[in-house]
Amino acid sequence: MKVFSTLEPATRRNLLLLFAVGLLFWASLAALLPTLPLYIRDVGGTKSQIGVVMGAFAVGLLLFRPWLGQLADRRGRQVVLLIGLVAAAIAPLGYLVTQSMPLLIAVRAFHGLSIAAFTTAYSTLVVDLSPPSNRGEVIGYMSLVNPVGVAIGPAIGGFLQEWAGYTPLFLLSTGLGVVGFVGALWIQAPVPVAQPIASTSKTTLWRLLWSPRLRTPTLTLMLAGMAFGVLSTFVPLFIQEAGVNLNAGLFYTAAAVASFSVRLLTGRASDRHGRGRFITLGLLLYAVTMLLLWSARSTDVFLLAGLLEGAGIGIFLPLMIALVADRSEAHERGRVFSLCVGGFDLGIAIAGPTLGLFAEQIGYRGLFGLSSGLVFLSVIVFVTQSSKTLSQSLRFAFGEGRDFYALPHGK
Template sequence: MNPYNTLRSLAPDQRHSLLILFVTGLLYWIGMTILLPTLPLYVEHLGGSKQQIGLVMGSFAIGLIFSRTWLGEMADHRGRKIIVIIGTVVAAIAPFGYILSNSILPLIAVRAFNGISVAAFTTGYNALVTDLAPAKQRGEIIGYMNLVAPLGMAIGPALGGILLGRVGYVWLFVLTAIAGFLTFILAIQVQENPNIVLSSGQPKDQNSPSRSFWQLLSSRSLLVPSLIFLLMGMMFGVLVTFLPLFKREMAGLFYSVAAIASFSARFFVGQASDRYGRGLFITLSLISYTLSMILLCVGDSSQLFVVAAILEGSGGGILIPMLLALISDRSLSSQRGRVFAVSVSGFDVGIAISGPLLGFLNWEYRPMFALAASFAALALLLFMSQSSKNLTHSLRFALGQEPDRYAVEEHS
């Protein structure tokens, strides 16, 4: 089934909300990723050292970590839409903080505040998409709807480099704020699935037990995906913090090529995972990530750099929607906001740890990417050995030889 036929098979209100969400997400990620290659240069422009650049970029995760859990709770009890709106409002405000900041400490505070935007938007967006998607098409629709991130990343970093050269930092931040305001206008038009959240604000599955943060995290079915998110966050923290400094003239190219590869992977993998399971595709994505970081560590040619970008984009294009689909399969709709918040918070912690830590260690760039490769390899080993009830089941699930034994019955 192609995307057009998939959309046509949905109810009109579902289709309308998903289309608005898609446009909202695309514009949101364009605005966010404009800053990927430009913000480290802005910190350096203000006189920041390598360590300070790591602190500023890593502080983004502070806002993510301290806001994602309560935002997840709010998503389950107040609805997903309000969380998306919070994310867009912060995205519209935060860029003005960068304009007003002329030293490192204020930049750290603004960057942490900016992190709340991503925590809110991704939690609300992914929960909304999952609520609106029929269970039998969940992987496919999550895959299509998560195309917004690679598409935004294909446009945003390249656009950021062009704007920086033509209008400078101030107007770059102003245009980013305008993008955030436009996403707010779009987000308020989205309609939630009334079968998930009632008008009283209480989850429909009132008879299902409510689990705390630590109860969710201690569940093996969610702990392993959370640890994989953690390791991938540590890898991504290295990439987003130090790649623009390691390959100044080629960072925009890397992000654009990676985004195209991510788009291509997500376009095909979602539907296939509904048929063949999530495990095989998660394994392939972690292999791609590992090889990408190895190439960044040892490669010298522009050709290998492009290959590394393709592998990194393919890995992200497969891993993120597959992990989201996996934790959706393993959770009840009434707890999905909290489940997403708990699991994806591992990614936030990873970003918070890796950038500042490696900045303080002051390593050369190639050893940093060697360490990033080890994070991806460890995630692969963890998934292949611990993703199911025992080693044998884990290995079979990771190779696509058996279904997910932690999946729960979902009430559509």
Template sequence: MFFASPLKAFNTFDTDLRRNLLILFAAGLLFWSSTAAFLPTLPLYIQDVGGSKQEIGIVMGGFAIGLLLFRPMLGKLADKRGRKLVLLIGTAVAAIAPFGYLVFTSIPLLFWLRIFHGISIAAFTTGYTALVADLAPVAIRGEIISYMSLTAPIGLAVGPAIGGYLQETSGYSRLFLFTATIAFIGLLCASQVINPPLNSQHQSEHQNSNFWQILASPRVRVPALVMLLVGTSVGAVHIFVSLFIKSTEVSFNGGWFFTVSAISSFTIRVFAGRASDRFGRGLFITFGIAAYTLACVLLWQANNTNAFLISAIAEGCGGGTMISMITTMMADRSLPQERGQIFAICMAGFDLGIAIAAPIFGYVSEFVGYRNMFAYSATLTFLALLIFLTLSNKNLSNSLRFALGRGEDAFSLNNIN
């Protein structure tokens, strides 16, 4: 059932396009499996080498600092030198970084290593998303982007489960070697991608804009702010949920939280992308932000296995709709020649949120505990929901209609793209 619609869409493509998308999908699956294996295990590793709650937050936040510092320049590189180059950079860093965890045990060195590791997602996701958006036919762009984005939830389902298992049964060394190996295989896949030339027929007045000019544009500013607020909340969940579950003494492996979340994300993406081509992106972005809010509220109140499972499902629904649909919305709002930069700048909001979440919520948890910390994260996502409902388009009326699926996106460039 799940794969019938994707296969139908892919069978309409020519051989070269289908091959490109399948290679990209394989590279993405391997990349995300490698990256996700660290979610439930690295906070425990930092704790085992002597890190405090705040130091765990600081080290984990280094990943987002690497994202934030390098994504804008990698976005520009993707527009100027092609998407494949940044794909290769991302997978190469993902293959190299795990060896550093084998060697370093001091908190300062782990922090710098984590910054380096953050370059992997900055590069890979920018190149991957821009290339998929370039290749996807406009009429079914939401459907194709959603199908291709399934690599993240599948990887997030497989990676944490295997990572948690290896950490518990074989130790950290085999875990780190596993992540390096599958990332290297992903690098081999990425090297086979054919990077089509960008269509330079249309010129954009924004094409030569710098970072701040693009960010100030109303088509980018509000989505970036929404991503900042949601990213801060998501960072709190991803970094501290395993430690919170452990502190409650509930018999529930933190890795399974990410696995259930990923399965939920996978399931909803199969349907949401295709539906967004018909009903618009705004409705599904609204739903996704609301789901994130619900997930944080549930974590705030969680005290048994079922509560953690339901929260994980809500978390997956948020990620499966909001992030992929904002990505698709930004593809609608950009031309190919600027798409890498637009994606990079919008996602930089998410990166910054994760970067500040780690030290801020690490500090907050020292005083109010992990449980009450999630009440603060729910407040941030609720604020993001209000901003999107009222400011996502050219005025309040248009914003409400777009966010509720009752109107079109006034910033969409589909008529010339």
């Protein structure tokens, strides 16, 4: 982490404080990962209802991301960061006070606002504070909040639920959000860069999304998001159905350990050798994860799948954010992140309710086989469509060519 010693003291302080706030946010969300599907089932939810409730999280993401992206560009990143933390603190109380499926869907959609706001503001702030020459490295280090938070959260959440029940679990999730909010008040965010008035129109937003430089990253993120939606919703239930003696929280912990490890290395390497080869590798690892889960019948295979899932997403997501940052200007960055990462949200939104219906017919095991096909399709899209021509795309995706859509100023 030598790069941090080269930063100005104020910038370094803001990044460290932002990192701490990020840990609290992700631990709050992740504490519910292995337990919320079980809670929905325990209050009477069917397989398809579990998928609908869990997938409603992404409805909140999709509804609010475009507006929050514009707000981040217009009013500043810190305002949006605080909105995300407030939602993260309130939503667990909503789960606590209702067992009605329609109300749980509404609470879950509101909970989606938290990640829509927080991830948009967090990613944009990190890029704003990062020197362009070391952007991938700083993003890689700062993205560690996700695997570390996801390592801590499920382990604590799973244990607390088994030991004391759901009420202390939801109160813990709320408390972590409140502490994160207090910490975020001390962050000194850069002043928003002035932007053309025309850039705020809805037509421009969607034209921006469908531009060649952003279309392929968005579609790739959507396909990967569908697989992620299956994994985050149905792994705890699949482990129980398979009769494997494994705390589902340990699956997410294994994923977090692997994700942490790869992020220490790949961000810096992508600054030197290009983003393409690493994004391709991350997607391939994610596809293999789904195949392993499709065939998993033992604790060892589930844990191996967790490790590969963490490595795949730990390579893919931070470097896709770096790729999008390379292809965007400072005045549009909030909107670009909200729209492109919205592709990942859309995938999750589709996966929960739609693929949850398939679970009734083909079972959880079949869902993971289907998900492996979706990720392999995302590999094909990225490898063949990531640059201006097929040959340039292939060269970029396998690390032999530059990114022709990267902006030379990229600042």
